[in-house]
Amino acid sequence: MSTIHVEIVSAEGEIYSGDAEMVVAPASLGDVGITPRHAPLMTNLRPGEVRIKVPDEDDEIFIYVTGGVLEVQPHLVTVLADSALHGDQLDEQAALDAHKLAEAELAGAAGKEDIEHAQMQLVEAAARYSAAQKLKGRRS
Amino acid sequence: MANLKEIRTKIGSVKNTQKITKAMEMVAASKMRRTQQRMQETRPYADKIRTVIGHLYQANPEYRHPFLVEREVKRVGYIVVTTDRGLCGGLNVNTFRALLKDMKEWRDKDVEVDLCLIGAKGVQFFRNLDVNVVGATTHLGEEPKVADLVGSIKIMLDAYTEGRIDRLYLMHSEFVNTMSQQPEIKTLIPVEAIDAGDLPQHWDYIYEPDAVDLLDAVLMRYIESQVYRATIENVACEMASKMVAMKSATDNAVKFIDQLQLDYNKARQAAITQEISEIVGGAAAV
Numbered sequence: 001m002s003t004i005h006v007e008i009v010s011a012e013g014e015i016y017s018g019d020a021e022m023v024v025a026p027a028s029l030g031d032v033g034i035t036p037r038h039a040p041l042m043t044n045l046r047p048g049e050v051r052i053k054v055p056d057e058d059d060e061i062f063i064y065v066t067g068g069v070l071e072v073q074p075h076l077v078t079v080l081a082d083s084a085l086h087g088d089q090l091d092e093q094a095a096l097d098a099h100k101l102a103e104a105e106l107a108g109a110a111g112k113e114d115i116e117h118a119q120m121q122l123v124e125a126a127a128r129y130s131a132a133q134k135l136k137g138r139r140s
Numbered sequence: 141m142a143n144l145k146e147i148r149t150k151i152g153s154v155k156n157t158q159k160i161t162k163a164m165e166m167v168a169a170s171k172m173r174r175t176q177q178r179m180q181e182t183r184p185y186a187d188k189i190r191t192v193i194g195h196l197y198q199a200n201p202e203y204r205h206p207f208l209v210e211r212e213v214k215r216v217g218y219i220v221v222t223t224d225r226g227l228c229g230g231l232n233v234n235t236f237r238a239l240l241k242d243m244k245e246w247r248d249k250d251v252e253v254d255l256c257l258i259g260a261k262g263v264q265f266f267r268n269l270d271v272n273v274v275g276a277t278t279h280l281g282e283e284p285k286v287a288d289l290v291g292s293i294k295i296m297l298d299a300y301t302e303g304r305i306d307r308l309y310l311m312h313s314e315f316v317n318t319m320s321q322q323p324e325i326k327t328l329i330p331v332e333a334i335d336a337g338d339l340p341q342h343w344d345y346i347y348e349p350d351a352v353d354l355l356d357a358v359l360m361r362y363i364e365s366q367v368y369r370a371t372i373e374n375v376a377c378e379m380a381s382k383m384v385a386m387k388s389a390t391d392n393a394v395k396f397i398d399q400l401q402l403d404y405n406k407a408r409q410a411a412i413t414q415e416i417s418e419i420v421g422g423a424a425a426v
Contacts, residue, residue: 007188011286011365014184029348040199043348044357069358071192071345078188080361 003055004036008063010081016052016063023077024051025070026127034072041072047127049134050079062086064131066124095132099125144411147404151397158393164227165386171282172318172379178283179315179369179376186369189362193331196358199344205355206301207363210330215252217274217296217305218243219328221312221370222259223378224279229385231313231321231377232261238323239311243271254305256292258371274299284371286364293367297360300329312370313377319384321377326370328363 003019023034026048032041045068052061068081102121105114197208220239222232243253256275257263263276275295280288299305307329314324347354 009184009188011182011185011368013181027348040195040343040345041348042196042345042354042358044354069192069354069361071195073195078192080185080189080192080358 002036004034004038004077005075006052006077006079008050008065008079008081008084010065010068010084012083015081015084015086016061018052019055020052020077021055022053025077025079026050026065027070032070034077037074038072038077040074041070043070044068045070045079045081047124049127049131062131062134064128095125095129099129101125144404144407147400147407151400151404154393154396154400158390158397161386161389161393165383165390168379168383168386172376172383175282175372175376175379176315179372182365182369182372186365189358189365192358193362196345196355197331201344201351201355203351203355205352205359207329207359208331211306213251213306215254215305216246216307216309217254217256217299218309218311219256219258219292219296219367219370220262221310221367221374222257222262222265223374224260224281225378226261227385228378228382231381232265234321235311235313235323236262236265238325242309242311242325254296254299256296258289258292258367259374280371282375284368284375286368289367289371290364293364297329297363310366310370312374313381315373315376315380318380321381326366328366331359331362 003021004023006016006018006020006023007014008016021035025032025034026046028044028046031048032043034041045065047066048064050063050065052063054061064085065079065081066083068079068084071078071080099122102118102125106118106122218239220235222235226232246253253271255266255271255273257266257273258277258280260278263273263278266273275292277288277292296305296308300308307327310326310328312324313321316322345351
């Protein structure tokens with residue numbers, strides 16, 4: 001089976017580099033699945049997890065991103081993440097705390113900008129939490 | 141005798157200076173290691189986004205972003221990255237020299253130059269010169285944040301979009317190795333064609349949601365990452381250069397002390413000899 005090269009980088013460093021059978025990424029208009037020989041694509045990412053199906057391995061690799069840009073070439077997928085975490089670095093409790101904090105902030109937010117900011121934080125926290133939970137389900 | 145005391149105080153003061161330069165050398169050495177590592181961490185992102193821009197350049201989009209289009213040059217802009225503090229050898233001076241040479245070449249062609257300065261030394265240097273400084277950011281510390289740079293970057297990008305400048309350069313020190321740092325000038329806008337390998341001739345991206353916003357965001361990120369990288373690299377250069385400068389200052393102090401010590405011993409010996417000959421002369425007279 002053919003593979004496609006995947007590179008995930010964030011401003012803090014290289015997160016992942018390797019070949020994959022399929023990559024699923026959280027694009028801003030909905031999740032996209034990318035297999036080899038995909039048409040060139042450029043899109044924004046929303047907070048969520050990038051899933052990488054590595055050849056000859058049953059488990060997928062989870063990488064959590066807080067947003068960024070996805071570029072696809074027929075032979076290459078590049079994720080320019082604003083910030084990225086490996087699945088095993090995700091802390092469920094911390095994610096839940098962030099979620100609560102974001103909700104509290106949303107309740108107390110006054111101006112339009114405040115609300116937008118808080119909503120963004122909430123979306124991010126929720127995505128992080130769901131990624132952490134999924135990972136937990138796979139572990140047990 | 142007065143001479144002896146003078147030399148002794150001088151040795152003392154040089155020794156004190158030597159202690160300070162030695163301490164500064166060691167501080168710079170440990171900071172350099174950290175900043176060098178930080179510099180390496182920013183490299184993959186900067187490289188990857190460059191490749192993406194390279195792809196973008198080869199695409200045949202229905203929408204050409206202004207940052208990708210070459211214009212006739214009437215006025216140019218520079219983002220100049222310098223250090224906040226001195227005592228780092230010829231690092232800033234080399235940057236200024238290369239910059240002034242470049243600026244002169246533009247002026248000879250009747251092209252005006254706008255500067256945006258990052259770092260306090262640059263601000264000091266250009267304060268008394270006849271140049272047009274449009275923006276400045278200082279005191280970013282040893283861990284510059286992208287958020288601190290956004291303001292000055294925006295000034296220059298706005299100037300470009302509004303047509304006030306037709307080219308934007310980035311000027312900073314390049315970290316070759318610990319012993320050598322060189323000034324480097326890079327063209328930021330228009331984004332230069334980058335060879336990105338063999339891609340088919342006529343193709344374009346599928347843009348989601350739409351090309352204008354997306355390209356804006358990608359190019360913005362690109363420029364921010366380049367300037368951020370330059371700033372980080374400049375800090376690493378500053379530390380390396382400071383370490384070398386302080387090391388040679390310490391070495392010079394050692395040499396200086398040796399020489400002073402020699403002078404001191406000679407003076408003391410002369411004093412003793414004189415005393416003895418006075419005693420002998422006195423005894424003979426009696």
